[in-house]
Amino acid sequence: MSELTTEVVVAGAGPTGLMLANELALAGADVVVLERLSARTGLSKALNLQPRTAEVFDLRGLLGGAERRSFATVGEGHFAAIPVSYTSWDTRHPYQVGIPQAEVEAALEERLAKQGVTVLRGHELTGFAQDATGVTVTAGGARVRGDYLVGCDGGRSAVRRGLGLSFDGVEGRGYGVVADVVFSVAPSGAPTQWRSMRNIVASHGAGVFHTLIPLGEPGLYRLGYGDRLTRPADMRAKVTDEEVRQVVRERYGEDVEVEEIRWASRFADDSRIAERYRVGRVLLAGDAAHIHFAAGGQGLNLGVQDAMNLGWKLVSALRGRAPAGLLDTYESERRPVAARVLDNVAAQSALIPTSAEQRAVRALVMELAALPEVEHHLSGLVSGLDVRYPASPDAHPATGTRLPDFELEDGYASDLFHRGGFVLLTTRPTPAPHPEVTVALVPRLPWPDLARALIRPDGYVASTTGSTEGWIAA
């Protein structure tokens, strides 16, 4: 058995684990990434980066690469298939980046390799034990000793189960299937480019839905279908080509011709959240901490934001820079965000009509969603732009909110965050409040009444006085 020593062991090389490993490596931490699979599957679940994810990718100089791998720019999001515009938000990215999850993972793994970290594939975490000074992990013939372990190992997380944490929530009644299908004769009227959420989802009968998203290659579509009220007897049964072909025939008619089904997968609509995100030196992030139905396109995005929140806090703890309680703010900040997403997903589910009454409620919500304030609220929910971390009641309203990016003479404020770390944005020359803080003199701030704002490495306002108290140990 090989023996390795590191600072942080990350279990799982999905989008959350890869983002976290990047954040840790960027901040100079030693990291080992363990992945169960021996090779990347190349299969895609998520298809989108929400505006807040585009922003955090931009903070790390990752957005350009992701956009080069993308197949679409989608000018709006949706709430229960009701299109909602992001344009009322102060963001440079009021759109979804259409990009397969496999491409997001490839981009993150490429960046990670540039930082000198290789994913250890074929290394399934099968056990771990923590003590006062660290965690010892067993995975695929290796024993890895780290100061911390983070379970980014997906919905069936072995780390979460190893911690004995409950994963409470609601067992859904329905299911969905996604399949990447190449049509030689596509359904008539099917869009050839994904530019909007309009006409992407259709409901047919109580609880039954269909989606068709063009994936940027001629004839290639992401077909989705499902039923929110009933499930097949065996949810784990393989989706056969015949099942997909039959759904296509029934939904789109006999004239449509399927040339190839590249992959297909069945998924449940369970909704669950881990009771805790941290037990001592072991933490959870991404789907390991929360799962929900893929409504609104939020799961991958939530995991990436978890990683952004956790990375710098872990490195602060490793370097002895974390004030008491900083690492616990990972759970106190991120768990409520996930719980709120689970709630908005449940609300979206209730808006897929299964009765005449629900159809009436949906029609009413559609009318309401046309009101600018309601649309702003709904797009804030699904995009991640509305997240505000807890702040004291007398703090300036900007505290805990994201820094909206803005133009500087020679670039954008987001450029100042490419290396991670705290940034003090100030309109007047000011000494650094701490050696860990970079001071940037800017002509203005997004909040006209403020002369300075200390921004955390993940792009949220730590304080509007410039004080590092509570964020960096003195």
Ligand SMILES: Cc1cc2nc3c(=O)[nH]c(=O)nc-3n(C[C@H](O)[C@H](O)[C@H](O)COP(=O)(O)OP(=O)(O)OC[C@H]3O[C@@H](n4cnc5c(N)ncnc54)[C@H](O)[C@@H]3O)c2cc1C
């Ligand atoms: C059909 C479908 C469509 C979706 N569409 C969207 C969408 O449009 N937008 C969106 O934002 N989200 C979407 N999601 C959700 C999104 O795919 C997930 O939220 C995302 O994959 C979570 O990333 P993760 O890294 O936390 O977990 P995962 O992607 O599950 O990655 C976990 C990794 O850990 C590895 N692993 C597991 N166990 C172990 C172990 N014991 N040891 C080591 N490694 C292990 C796995 O092999 C995997 O590589 C969708 C999900 C589904 C199912």
